[in-house]
Amino acid sequence: xxxTWIILGxxxxxxxxxxxxxxxxxxxxxxxxxxxVDLKRSAADCVAYGARVGEAMKFDARKRESFAAIIKRAxxxxxxxxxxxxxxxxxxxxxxxxxxxxxxxxxxxxxxxxAEFLQGIAPEMEARGGGSVVGVCSVAGDRGRIGNYVYxxxxxxxxxxxxxxxxxxxxxxGHVVTVKPGFVDTGMTWGxxxxxxxxxxxxxxxxxxxxxxxxxxxxxxxFFWRYIMLIIRSIPEFIFKKMSI
Amino acid sequence: xxxxxxDYSGWGRVHTATSEVARPERVSALxxxxxxxxxxxxxxxxxxxxxxxxxxxxxxxxxxxxRVLGFDEATGVLDVEGGCQIGELARIFAPRGWLPAVMPGxxxxxxxxxxxxxxxxxxxxxxGSFGEHVISMTLLNGTAKHVxxxxxxxxxxxxxxxxxxxxxxxxxxxxxxxxCKGDVMMVTERRIEGWDDFLEALDTSKATYSVGWIDATAxxxxxxxxxxxxxxxxxxxxxxxxKSKSVPFNAPSFALSKPIVRLFNKLYYxxxxxxxxxxxxxxxxxxxxxxxxxxxxxxxxxxxxxxxxCVVPIEQADALRDMLVKIANSGLASPLAVLKRMGAGRxxxxxxxxxxxxxxxxxxxxxxxxxxxxxxxxxxxxAGGRLYLAKDALATGRRLKPMYSEHAKYVAEMAKVDPxxxxxxxxxxxxxxxxxx
Numbered sequence: 172x173x174x175t176w177i178i179l180g181x182x183x184x185x186x187x188x189x190x191x192x193x194x195x196x197x198x199x200x201x202x203x204x205x206x207x208v209d210l211k212r213s214a215a216d217c218v219a220y221g222a223r224v225g226e227a228m229k230f231d232a233r234k235r236e237s238f239a240a241i242i243k244r245a246x247x248x249x250x251x252x253x254x255x256x257x258x259x260x261x262x263x264x265x266x267x268x269x270x271x272x273x274x275x276x277x278x279x280x281x282x283x284x285x286a287e288f289l290q291g292i293a294p295e296m297e298a299r300g301g302g303s304v305v306g307v308c309s310v311a312g313d314r315g316r317i318g319n320y321v322y323x324x325x326x327x328x329x330x331x332x333x334x335x336x337x338x339x340x341x342x343x344x345g346h347v348v349t350v351k352p353g354f355v356d357t358g359m360t361w362g363x364x365x366x367x368x369x370x371x372x373x374x375x376x377x378x379x380x381x382x383x384x385x386x387x388x389x390x391x392x393x394f395f396w397r398y399i400m401l402i403i404r405s406i407p408e409f410i411f412k413k414m415s416i
Numbered sequence: 417x418x419x420x421x422x423d424y425s426g427w428g429r430v431h432t433a434t435s436e437v438a439r440p441e442r443v444s445a446l447x448x449x450x451x452x453x454x455x456x457x458x459x460x461x462x463x464x465x466x467x468x469x470x471x472x473x474x475x476x477x478x479x480x481x482x483r484v485l486g487f488d489e490a491t492g493v494l495d496v497e498g499g500c501q502i503g504e505l506a507r508i509f510a511p512r513g514w515l516p517a518v519m520p521g522x523x524x525x526x527x528x529x530x531x532x533x534x535x536x537x538x539x540x541x542x543x544g545s546f547g548e549h550v551i552s553m554t555l556l557n558g559t560a561k562h563v564x565x566x567x568x569x570x571x572x573x574x575x576x577x578x579x580x581x582x583x584x585x586x587x588x589x590x591x592x593x594x595x596c597k598g599d600v601m602m603v604t605e606r607r608i609e610g611w612d613d614f615l616e617a618l619d620t621s622k623a624t625y626s627v628g629w630i631d632a633t634a635x636x637x638x639x640x641x642x643x644x645x646x647x648x649x650x651x652x653x654x655x656x657x658x659k660s661k662s663v664p665f666n667a668p669s670f671a672l673s674k675p676i677v678r679l680f681n682k683l684y685y686x687x688x689x690x691x692x693x694x695x696x697x698x699x700x701x702x703x704x705x706x707x708x709x710x711x712x713x714x715x716x717x718x719x720x721x722x723x724x725x726c727v728v729p730i731e732q733a734d735a736l737r738d739m740l741v742k743i744a745n746s747g748l749a750s751p752l753a754v755l756k757r758m759g760a761g762r763x764x765x766x767x768x769x770x771x772x773x774x775x776x777x778x779x780x781x782x783x784x785x786x787x788x789x790x791x792x793x794x795x796x797x798x799a800g801g802r803l804y805l806a807k808d809a810l811a812t813g814r815r816l817k818p819m820y821s822e823h824a825k826y827v828a829e830m831a832k833v834d835p836x837x838x839x840x841x842x843x844x845x846x847x848x849x850x851x852x853x
Contacts, residue, residue: 182441182442184441184480187441187483206444208443208444209442212443212483212497213483215483215484215486216483216484216485219484219486219487219508220484220508358439358441358445358480361418361420362418362419362420362421363418
């Protein structure tokens with residue numbers, strides 16, 4: 172059956188690996204993001220890897236006027252429509268401390284922007300009887316920590332949104348996978364101190380694909396982050412508030 | 417762009433380096449780095465010595481610039497970013513009837529790395545070197561961008577192919593693929609009983625792909641015995657290649673001691689029946705047999721290993737035999753030893769190939785290995801042969817430069833395109849390759 176994947180934030184290395192993986196299965200991909208010059212190269216890559224259609228389109232989480240054209244383009248394809256959300260921004264916490272107005276943009280990029288997009292396309296997915304949504308959140312959303320609690324709060328909000336969307340789309344035959352990656356070897360983590368057990372993006376992409384196929388609800392990738400976060404979540408707040416991890 | 421302090425090494429793990437490394441994922445990021453701080457590119461670091469190292473300096477890791485930019489199913493012309501890996505291209509395109517024209521012994525090599533070392537494959541005698549199938553490439557050098565090809569800025573092209581990254585960063589390349597029947601190989605293996613038989617078998621082989629494995633521990637009448645492998649692509653259905661395994665830690669040094677290597681080689685030789693055999697394999701098993709074991713270089717222990725590879729002209733085959741005698745008598749060789757007939761095809765000033773025979777042997781980095789390789793290098797020079805820069809870790813400029821008759825042209829091009837030496841790497845410094853004398 173033919174399917175179309177809309178990839179939001181397709182310039183990230185995780186998104187690129189995922190787009191390649193679905194292309195190899197012959198699906199169509201609409202790669203969206205701000206750097207359309209770079210996205211065109213990725214679109215060509217997807218076609219070479221077997222995508223039926225590979226196109227680059229402008230998407231900016233902070234500009235909702237960029238959403239409609241993408242939804243319209245996806246509607247032009249037959250079959251199920253799927254969406255994978257890889258967008259998000261994580262300004263360093265000290266920059267946010269210096270300029271609290273950065274919070275608005277962080278929350279738009281990581282939560283409300285993609286949520287608004289999903290809300291816009293959900294009726295079409297329901298009308299077509301299903302489709303999958305992959306929402307990439309973060310282990311940072313599981314508990315607010317001193318190092319990045321604004322980003323964490325945005326992703327926690329997105330995770331809760333996805334939980335609700337799952338509730339809704341399941342009724343129409345659709346499905347939502349919430350993905351919580353640990354440390355992934357991307358441009359975002361390159362050269363940052365204190366990284367450990369860093370996973371290659373290709374591994375994360377395969378984990379996500381498997382989760383979509385098996386209709387998993389919430390996955391941690393690599394899997395052991397589920398247990399790391401279980402421990403972190405179990406720490407009583409009166410102790411946690413004094414820790415810096 | 418963030419820079420990361422990274423320790424890395426050549427594949428032989430004898431030479432190591434610490435550099436500030438950037439890893440761009442987009443062309444715009446790569447261009448910004450080169451505008452700001454031009455630095456040599458590195459890929460999968462599969463060259464054995466120090467060709468990919470820039471100790472104490474900066475390096476640009478190109479492995480994330482690995483997209484296919486276009487493919488013409490009718491002509492087989494493939495446009496790729498420099499960091500694309502050969503094995504991945506074979507995996508994607510062989511089922512559709514196309515293969516990279518030249519594939520080196522590891523599928524992890526990047527396209528840009530294959531160009532910068534002008535690599536050869538098991539079909540070199542028929543089809544030539546990698547650089548001969550490059551239609552054009554984009555070279556980034558500071559703020560300059562050169563699109564070059566065999567007939568477009570030919571001097572710079574010849575200095576870039578086999579040029580060890582000294583002319584700038586190869587950001588993308590158009591290469592001509594060759595048709596193949598499918599993604600399986602028909603492989604014929606036969607025992608060869610000794611040196612003279614081996615040369616004759618290589619000379620008379622009609623196969624598209626051929627390579628000889630040599631038992632470099634065999635002496636006397638058995639000197640030069642081994643197995644000739646010949647392959648042709650084919651179509652068919654076979655099980656997928658087995659999942660790759662990994663060597664988790666450094667092996668102890670006795671793992672490759674003389675009696676163990678002798679025994680291994682004897683068993684390896686005996687594994688092929690006297691009458692020979694033909695089997696069907698996944699292409700990756702034939703072209704990249706060692707890639708199935710990740711980090712196999714750890715088998716040589718923490719001190720690493722050297723690979724000696726030379727080529728000598730046909731009429732100097734006896735010199736190569738003398739080298740093999742020295743190697744066999746030394747008891748230092750590992751099981752990895754390869755003999756191949758090489759054609760004349762080469763595309764750059766510093767390209768390795770010449771019409772003749774090439775011998776490659778791995779030696780664990782232990783007492784006596786350096787002295788032996790030193791002697792083999794001298795014998796190569798006397799035989800009018802060449803050492804392979806992608807493998808070399810020990811030579812000196814004085815010995816190496818006379819082997820490359822077009823070295824002066826390379827130097828001249830370098831002086832024009834990178835006068836400040838931004839792209840200089842460890843191998844260039846060790847061999848003093850940027851000066852003529």
